[in-house]
Amino acid sequence: MAKEHTGKGPHTNPAGGWGSARAVGSILVKEHRLLHGSRVLTHQNKPDGYMCVSCSWAKPANPHPFEFCENGAKATAWDITTKRAPPGFFAEHTCTELESWSDHELEAVGRLTAPMRWDPQTDKYVEIPWQQAFDEIGALLRGRDPDAAVFYTSGRASLETSYMFALLARMYGTNNLPDSSNMCHESTSVGLPKAIGVPVGTVTLEDFEHTDCMLFFGHNTGTNAPRMLHQLQEARKRGVPIITFNPLREPGLVSFTNPQSPVEMLTGKETRISTQYLQLRLGGDTAALAGLCKWLIEADDAARASGGSPILDHAFIAEHTHGFEAFADAMRKTDWQEIERESGLTRADLSQAAATYAGARAAMLLYGMGLTQHRNGVQSVQMVTNLLLLRGNIGKPGAGVCPIRGHSNVQGQRTVGITENPDKVPADKLRELYHFEPPAKKGMNTVEACEAILEGRVSAFIALGGNFARATPDHYRMEPAWRNLDLTVNVATRLNRSHLLHGRHAYLLPCLSRIEIDRQATGEQAVSMEDSTGCFHGSRGIQEPASGTLLSEPAIVAGIAKATLPPNPHVDWDRWVGDYSLIRDAIEATYPKIFKDFNRRMWNPGGFHRPLGACERKWETETGKANFIVPETLDDDPDMPETGADVIRLMTTRGDNQFNTTVYALDDRFRGVYGTRKVIMLNPDDMARLGLRENDVVVASTVAHDGFRREVGGLTVRPYNIPAGCAWGYYPECNPLIPLWHHAKESKVPAAKSIPITLRKEA
DSSP states (O other), X not given: OOOOOOSOOSOSSOEEHHHHHHHHHHHHHHTTOHHHHHHHHTTBTOTTSBOOSSBOOOOOSSOOTTOOOHHHHHHHHHHHOSOEEOHHHHHHOOHHHHHTSOHHHHHTTOEEOSOEEEETTTTEEEEOOHHHHHHHHHHHHTTSOGGGEEEEEOTTSOHHHHHHHHHHHHHHTOOOOOBGGGGTTHHHHHXXXXXXXXXXXXXXXXXXXXXXXXXXESOOHHHHOTTHHHHHHHHHHTTOOEEEEOSSOOGGXXXXXXXXXXXXXXXXXXXXXXXXXXXXXXXXXXXXXXXHHHHHHHHHHHHHHHTOOOSSOHHHHHHHEEOHHHHHHHHHHSOHHHHHHHHOOOHHHHHHHHHHHHTOSSEEEEEOHHHHSSTTHHHHHHHHHHHHHHTTOSSSTTOEEEEOOOBTTHHHHHHTTOOSOGGGSOHHHHHHHHOSOOOOSOOOOHHHHHHHHXXXXXXXXXXXXXXXXXXXXXXXXXHHHHTTOSEEEEEESBOXXXXXXXXXXXXXXXXXXXXXXXXXXXXXXXXXXEOTTSEEEEEXXXXXXXXXXXXXXXXXXXXXXXXXXXXXXXXXXXXXHHOHHHHXXXXXXXXXXXXXXXXXXXXXXXXXXXXXXXXXXXOOSTTSSEEOOOOSOSOSOTTSOOOOSSOEEEEEEOOTTEETTEESOSOBTTTTBOSOOOEEEEOHHHHHHTTOOTTOEEEEEEOOOSSOOOEEEEEEEEEOSOOTTEEEEETTTTGGGSOTTOBOTTTOXXXXXXXXXXXXXXX
């Protein structure tokens, strides 16, 4: 096993168990929804209920009686709260005053209830009729250069809303459609097509029943996709080895007590999840994967030389892949000392992991943002496919690649047209259906939109959900730039900081939650979304709306579209809002291969799976085969200064009382942090080397020579079980430390998992 890193760390109790049960009860009490919320939760992720508004993990065909996790319950409680932020609340507080509140305090006010416009005379949001809001927004958008407007989407909007929003932007004349995937899994969307010809993972829930081995890279399953722990527990009970590569020992990947099992809850029985847990160095993913590949190739060389059984799947490689010899030669030439130095792991540990993988008939590799949010994140994704291809572990039961997506429909919105890349949109279909010329110019992704805002090239920003100003890097440069925007429009359920960092004209448009009943002209409506395994599901709200003045997301998008665009007889926005099945018909007409019989199949138990050539070993790549891709370097962050006496690598992370930028509470029981998020966790040896003690308060400064000063102060130092030379702090509190240019090559995902910093004690 890898050397244990000394120091304090997370609690030693398993994930799940009574800690999870108490956390669910606590959030329901806090939002004044204990009994009612318990009833609502019984419909979460059920065939006739609503899809979770939190993570995007798959909804099974045969769900558990309580098919929700702790974080999903918190997200539901956050939406069905009895707390409100009505116009009267804004009459009592200026935006300048509200800016001094913490992110948690802002969202904790409760649900927004009425459309509002910022009044520059009073510095307050004031109520405005819906139609007036649409008319004014439309007037402000008309006549503007379309490429000066950005249409941003968070990962929560339904497929129906996302399709309408993308169509609105393109009919307006721009492909400026950045979204939250630009900040997390865009490295996947760029890396996988070149390697295996698909932009998403190939693993389904059924594959978990047939796999013989799992490898995890850079994911905190216990916090970010807890329902997956059921599949992991069942696999472990079958004796399936699970090997984890992660800088932090996360409780959910160490052990698990199933809170839905009366026996386990009463006895405290727990399942050990990871059979080998390797705490690699930040940015060491490519090197670790290279070590696994090198061992397999050289073991195969030795076996073939001695007449033994081959380790690699040579028949698969010969028939289905391209570039094997160049890749194998590169791995043979890679030095073990370099692999150990860059990965922070020993040759012995990597050899053990590789041997376990080699002994599996079918294996899958799962990963999160710990792999993608690096300068060479795309390269690491392709190293994942390299490892799988060596043993034919794509396109057979129990095997494949599984990127674990975050927000509940972040993958689906890309499928229906939320993308800045016109090459990924069927322009011919849009032209045929709606009789307009789709813009051919590439639009802006998230980083590019931020750059354009800083340079004054963007004057309007329309956000369909999210908290863009807090989710992006370089806060102290970006926040002042928001003031220079002419127009900001935010569709939201709760107040957040982005709404306060507004443009000269600003509108706050409150929408229904997915959990709420959506009544339109033809009756109650349902929506749909795509989960992390590429399956599409229907979702039907069951909760009465928080306010009678709320509109649905499709109704808001349609209202803006009608007020902004010239009439088009081929797009009947009002009919779409009255009957969402017509939107799904339009989606099917635009993407017939993916959405055949959409309205009928959306209620299939377990959903219906999108067609993926790689699952059938059909490779839609330039070579017509799956491609081995040689890495440029083993260093995932080559622009990171050499770690010396002062410089350390910082990664940002979420807490267990958090989803994306939403913070439900300040406690993080999994990490042993209570009542604050202003902490920085260090290896004890680094603390001693830097002359720091526990509870010292420090300022973190980014090591960057671009003329800008990036600092976050008030951080309390604490020892933690993390590799030497590495540290972690919370997202988004540490986002000001990430330079906007510090992003993944090709995908431009912010490199939030390896930020070069120094520390100094506060005076």
